[in-house]
Amino acid sequence: MAITNPFIESKLKSPEEVALALPRHVTLGCSGFTPAGYPKIIPPAFAKRIESEKKEGKDFSINLYSGASTGEELDGALARSGALKLRIPYQSNSYLRNLINEGSVDFIDMHLSHVVKYIEHGILPSIDVAIVEAVDVTADGKIYLTTSSGMSATYLLNAKEIYIELTDIHPAELKGYHDIYLLPHHSRTLPINIVSPEDRIGTDYIQVNPDKIKGIVRSSVPDSASEFKAPDSDCIAIANHVLSFIQDEISKGRIPKDYLPFQNGVGNIANAVLASMAKNDDFHEIQMYTEVVQDSVFDLIDAGKLKFASTSALTFSKLGLKRFHQNISQWKSKFIIRPQEISNHPEVIRRMGLIAMNTALEADIYGNVNSTHVMGSSMMNGIGGSGDFTRNSHLSIFMTPSLAKNGDISAIVPFVSHTDHNEHSTMVIVTEQGLADLRGCPPKKRAELIISKCAHPMYRSKLLEYFEKAKELSKGKHTPHYLEDSLSWHIRFLKTGSMK
Amino acid sequence: MAITNPFIESKLKSPEEVALALPRHVTLGCSGFTPAGYPKIIPPAFAKRIESEKKEGKDFSINLYSGASTGEELDGALARSGALKLRIPYQSNSYLRNLINEGSVDFIDMHLSHVVKYIEHGILPSIDVAIVEAVDVTADGKIYLTTSSGMSATYLLNAKEIYIELTDIHPAELKGYHDIYLLPHHSRTLPINIVSPEDRIGTDYIQVNPDKIKGIVRSSVPDSASEFKAPDSDCIAIANHVLSFIQDEISKGRIPKDYLPFQNGVGNIANAVLASMAKNDDFHEIQMYTEVVQDSVFDLIDAGKLKFASTSALTFSKLGLKRFHQNISQWKSKFIIRPQEISNHPEVIRRMGLIAMNTALEADIYGNVNSTHVMGSSMMNGIGGSGDFTRNSHLSIFMTPSLAKNGDISAIVPFVSHTDHNEHSTMVIVTEQGLADLRGCPPKKRAELIISKCAHPMYRSKLLEYFEKAKELSKGKHTPHYLEDSLSWHIRFLKTGSMK
CATH class of the missing domain: 3.40.1080.10 (Glutaconate Coenzyme A-transferase)
Incomplete structure (x- = not known):
């Protein structure tokens, strides 16, 4: 069931429109963690645009940041486009892995708990565009994520522009699974009040400035986690x-x-x-x-x-x-x-x-x-x-x-x-x-x-x-x-x- | 100024008496961290006893645990005695280092934050005797440490017998410098309420069962930290x-x-x-x-x-x-x-x-x-x-x-x-x-x-x-x-x- 509201309707775009709006030299902060909840529609459209414009002699360079590994539609498509220059902080795509090991894509292999600080403190190139998969977006800028949290909150808050892949693959009841809590990174912090796995300390959405949301693309593509194998x-x-x-x-x-x-x-x-x-x-x-x-x-x-x-x-x-x-x-x-x-x-x-x-x-x-x-x-x-x-x-x-x-x-x-x-x-x-x-x-x-x-x-x-x-x-x-x-x-x- | 009270007086022993009371095969948990606050009187007396009884054919084996490095009177004396078998978790004594690198003393090189748990959970041989330097001891078993905290609290609480080196080298005002706080190691813990270096969350003494205190030796030997050198x-x-x-x-x-x-x-x-x-x-x-x-x-x-x-x-x-x-x-x-x-x-x-x-x-x-x-x-x-x-x-x-x-x-x-x-x-x-x-x-x-x-x-x-x-x-x-x-x-x- 496709979620909608007037705000969503006003922002709807085709993947090709979004792909065209992306800068040719861009740092992308994407949702996705161990292929769950990553964008699957915009990246292939962007790869297609790159392929066609490269023939016209235009050059592209992409820094791709995610939570962890993503699927073929993101890591694979952008790696195959030849425009990927830098990847952080984790990957498991075989095509991308080969590029890294040939030395043609730079990869920074990071402790996942360090990534937020490196973004917040501007140690890595800053995020131009965030692309996240969501199950709902409200007019006042509340974004409800899908099957992963990863780095999405930080990328959304630090991006200059935001594009959303609004998926109808999940029931609306997915809202409520997330517990979004961000630590301050420019001052001292207080204890994190989690003493047991079930403790909730945050919100179930990410609050962004709705003006930063430049487009919403509808999606019905599921996560690409591999089928479960019986243990040997x-x-x-x-x-x-x-x-x-x-x-x-x-x-x-x-x-x-x-x-x-x-x-x-x-x-x-x-x-x-x-x-x-x-x-x-x-x-x-x-x-x-x-x-x-x-x-x-x-x-x-x-x-x-x-x-x-x-x-x-x-x-x-x-x-x-x-x-x-x-x-x-x-x-x-x-x-x-x-x-x-x-x-x-x-x-x-x-x-x-x-x-x-x-x-x-x-x-x-x-x-x-x-x-x-x-x-x-x-x-x-x-x-x-x-x-x-x-x-x-x-x-x-x-x-x-x-x-x-x-x-x-x-x-x-x-x-x-x-x-x-x-x-x-x-x-x-x-x-x-x-x-x-x-x-x-x-x-x-x-x-x-x-x-x-x-x-x-x-x-x-x-x-x-x-x-x-x-x-x-x-x-x-x-x-x-x-x-x-x-x-x-x-x-x-x-x-x-x-x-x- | 020597601190005293009837309890102290009742426990006073010579270093030789304590040395004689120590088991021949013993795991010692000693105070001391980067040579500060370690025992300096009992270990040399114990080494002397070992030397003399070895001639009579008696054998000794010592496991020595401390906070971190100690001084010559502890690490040096026991290493030279030939009875040292195991040392944890850190050392910097040249004689002992040679024994470790010759392969004649076992050394377990540990993250200092791990040591308490390894003791509490019985992963290492359990503590027989704790020997700690103190500035005061009360009849109800409050022990006031000297210039280091290190592992002393855990060793005192886990030892079967306790010996104290009561030093008069420090003014009584040293009491109050310590903040002793122990985490539970057999259940979940709550947040540690330290958000700034000056936060106090514990006591300035270690409470032990006074019956475990088997002897107190008076000491006037200072810590052996090396003299400060101007930086090159x-x-x-x-x-x-x-x-x-x-x-x-x-x-x-x-x-x-x-x-x-x-x-x-x-x-x-x-x-x-x-x-x-x-x-x-x-x-x-x-x-x-x-x-x-x-x-x-x-x-x-x-x-x-x-x-x-x-x-x-x-x-x-x-x-x-x-x-x-x-x-x-x-x-x-x-x-x-x-x-x-x-x-x-x-x-x-x-x-x-x-x-x-x-x-x-x-x-x-x-x-x-x-x-x-x-x-x-x-x-x-x-x-x-x-x-x-x-x-x-x-x-x-x-x-x-x-x-x-x-x-x-x-x-x-x-x-x-x-x-x-x-x-x-x-x-x-x-x-x-x-x-x-x-x-x-x-x-x-x-x-x-x-x-x-x-x-x-x-x-x-x-x-x-x-x-x-x-x-x-x-x-x-x-x-x-x-x-x-x-x-x-x-x-x-x-x-x-x-x-x-």
Whole structure:
């Protein structure tokens, strides 16, 4: 059902009209977080205009800012236009990723909790135009977002001009899911009054000056989250190791019986953990304080176990979205969507004592974790919120299958080729092989645990060989390394296609 | 003037009596933070007992926990006894450092804000005996600490037995400087009500069960902080770069005119920054929310510029201590001493928007910083609070002279041999050569800035050579590396004694 009012009617434009009105050299601040709630109509129209005007010799340059990753209609379309110059703060589009790794698009890989300040303080090029997906807009400038909050509020408030994609894909009852709260960034702040995931401290809309709204485009395109895949045996094995560990922590009194809230990253492993919790009789009344909720949350709901989930995005598959729409009124008591500065805020994360579960690309024998750079140089997606959560959570768990590329890559290496989370902050590493609890262990003990519990048997003796050589030849015996060989696994992979 | 009361009199023991009462296999939780307020009488007596009983074939093992570094009478004496097995969470004693790097003492290098939880949750071996320096003890078990807070409250509350070194080195007016506040660690917490460095939320004493106090030893030994050295030209150059940068940030509206509070690390560079602020007419009403205050604070006081300093330790030289004693009543309005969990708490650090200034051992061309591991393997002191502050501050600045070992080491390298603070969290790098503001820069831009602004001219062309080679040969061009050469500078140093 298309929402309307005289203000909306007065602002309606075609996507082509908006595309034509956009500056050729522009910094765009777009809605969207892990492809939820991003604009899907204006960017492809803009890309089309660029394509045609480039033939006439006109040049374009776009800086694209979002909350986190978006979909093909935004990241893909603008990347393919050839006009994209700078992208922040996270992406996961394969075409764009290739441009970044060829060196033709600049990418700034940021802690998601830092982005608001960098915008407010003018550290990054300032926002010319905000394009956000909304479910409603009022004549006095109240904008109601769709399935993500991300950076939208900040981009709307800082943009010179605003364009809205007014979608009819969601029922009007989506209004009320958001809790928009912005921190002052030019003065001291007071405590953020969130002590539990369900606490509301803001408004369910963003108030802008309505004069800045230069056009509204109607949209019926859904978010493009990928279909939910059943977890494979590695993911299930990892999930089981994690759950046993958490049960053990509860029995030791380190996690209260009513649980600390969970943060879990995106992807199959994170989904498997929630699916396993849903099936496990020892888990109940689950709370989440996280940045993305995916279809796996339905397992918890079906099992009657979801107490509450605070997130910055509801990233559902087509089937998941249908289910969400069917229950949209009732589930307002189950979900809050927050700006990423609040979902990822160190203050709230430390206070709530989150259990943070994120995916590693690789980890080394001492517990340093690489989440971003393949072979030290090629960007995968970005650090996203993993640094915000890892550094300040009660428990920081990193999960990865022990092998990648059919066994040609070991996720456990002598020395990570890039460090996103270091030995001081990584508390637990889990692969399908097992779990290494690194807390309270000096470096050499950590190496023994990681090699014996987490490494794949195919690489275990090779890792032990490195560790023994390092202990023998390293000048310093605190964290022994034999630097000649430290990066040799990565070098071998780059040369031969295998770490073997 | 020796404080006394009937309870104290009833508990008085000689250091030798206490030493004899200590278990042979013991976990000690001691007061002390950056050598301030640590026990100085009992540990040497214990070391003497160990020495003599070892000759009789008896074996000893000690786990030593403190707030941060301590003095020779504690770290040195116990390390020399040969009985030290485990040390947490920070140290700076040269004899102990050697044992750690030989591999004969285990050291767990921890974020200082994590230590309380690791103790409360029994992740580390539990505390048998607490030994703390105090200025007063009451019959009902109120303990008044001396010049540091650190971990003392947690160790006192968790120890089975308590010994006190009651010092007469400080006037009784030291009572009132502390603000002891402990967070619950087995349940949810509420906001910490500190919004400004001077906010008091706790008590000025630690309440223990007086039955646990097994002995009190009188002491007249002062803290052993080293004498204050006048900053050299490199330190002054670094300080001037930092101040110009901060002035520029103020003019851009990124730092409020009444300033955000400063955190500054230990050492000559940090001292030079404060000394330069004292002399610079643009700086006034300085606030600090930090973990250590050193003699350099007197420069601010003399210039009438110190508004307030919150710290976990007052680490003064002999002359500095004399001055502190002369003004001890009056300066209660200038200083608070807090437990390290609060001085280093992410919630308070992010809320106040600290300007964090810490020392790097080395930084690489992309902005990753090594604070702890010489050539990747040998422990210097530890990460201390640098991770707590860097990750959550408003501005994270790393400072280092561009050269070490008479030019044989370049502090700017192609690839750090250990990462304590990564490219996502390091905002500014400064050497005597200049300052690189890395915020909002993609990786290759960061490399250009760091090489041109921070590297010593002696190494600049070599770094550029690496960077050019990496850009040419790296498969991924986002963060180009040529892994064959990445650690070659460190390997060369280990083989030849020089990176040249």
